[in-house]
Amino acid sequence: MLTTGAAASALLANASSNTENARQLVHHVFFWLKNPDSKEDLNKLLEGINSLRKINTLRLCKVGMPAGTEQRDVVDGSYQVSLLTIFDDVKGHDAYQVDPVHTAFVKNYAHLWSKVVVYDSMDI
Amino acid sequence: MLTTGAAASALLANASSNTENARQLVHHVFFWLKNPDSKEDLNKLLEGINSLRKINTLRLCKVGMPAGTEQRDVVDGSYQVSLLTIFDDVKGHDAYQVDPVHTAFVKNYAHLWSKVVVYDSMDI
Numbered sequence: 001m002l003t004t005g006a007a008a009s010a011l012l013a014n015a016s017s018n019t020e021n022a023r024q025l026v027h028h029v030f031f032w033l034k035n036p037d038s039k040e041d042l043n044k045l046l047e048g049i050n051s052l053r054k055i056n057t058l059r060l061c062k063v064g065m066p067a068g069t070e071q072r073d074v075v076d077g078s079y080q081v082s083l084l085t086i087f088d089d090v091k092g093h094d095a096y097q098v099d100p101v102h103t104a105f106v107k108n109y110a111h112l113w114s115k116v117v118v119y120d121s122m123d124i
Numbered sequence: 125m126l127t128t129g130a131a132a133s134a135l136l137a138n139a140s141s142n143t144e145n146a147r148q149l150v151h152h153v154f155f156w157l158k159n160p161d162s163k164e165d166l167n168k169l170l171e172g173i174n175s176l177r178k179i180n181t182l183r184l185c186k187v188g189m190p191a192g193t194e195q196r197d198v199v200d201g202s203y204q205v206s207l208l209t210i211f212d213d214v215k216g217h218d219a220y221q222v223d224p225v226h227t228a229f230v231k232n233y234a235h236l237w238s239k240v241v242v243y244d245s246m247d248i
Contacts, residue, residue, distance in 0.1 A: 025193070030243065064246050066246070067149050067150075067217075067246035068246070069214060069218070070221075075244060079243070082243060086186075093193055094193070094194075119203070121191055
């Protein structure tokens with residue numbers, strides 16, 4: 001995924017350009033697939049998620065899957081895909097939510113997931 | 125919190141120094157306080173969490189609280205504190221877990237929380 005790698009690199013550079021005490025918004029989304037064992041559905045969802053990287057209020061965008069860390073009671077590794085995004089502020093997040101790229105993503109890929117959990121945190 | 129601000133800035137710089145396609149580990153922890161309305165307990169927990177910033181395998185460390193984004197069914201805003209950390213790899217995460225600063229944090233502050241949920245994601 002060279003193109004998404006390049007995009008991710010650019011986003012990391014943007015994330016670091018914030019001033020020292022800038023408070024950012026962390027928007028972390030976890031997806032549970034309807035068919036958790038379907039490699040095809042997983043790849044389809046990743047295709048959709050990767051389309052979001054072009055939204056220009058993003059300062060960081062990381063797509064991941066459960067890591068091979070120690071199994072502990074407190075660790076929830078039951079999801080299939082993690083989408084971690086960072087914005088400069090609530091306004092940047094709100095613009096992302098209504099961006100046509102994002103609304104098209106929800107419209108075209110929501111049939112793939114059974115559950116989504118979102119955590120929105122503002123830096124303190 | 126000027127000192128933690130400076131530390132955060134240094135960590136952001138480290139995060140951006142990764143090579144283009146480096147796969148990192150995102151370790152995101154959510155804390156629910158036993159006394160969610162206690163400002164004193166919140167500040168105590170934040171004091172403990174901020175002590176973790178000095179652990180040297182951290183590449184990003186962001187401490188937050190539920191943001192003022194739109195209330196939606198999929199958004200879980202019931203926790204009190206979010207601790208988002210990023211490491212270069214599982215090894216960096218594992219070193220953090222056993223770092224004396226981290227074990228002291230768990231020992232000295234665990235009485236404050238009723239629940240912790242952790243999501244560990246490896247970049248894909």
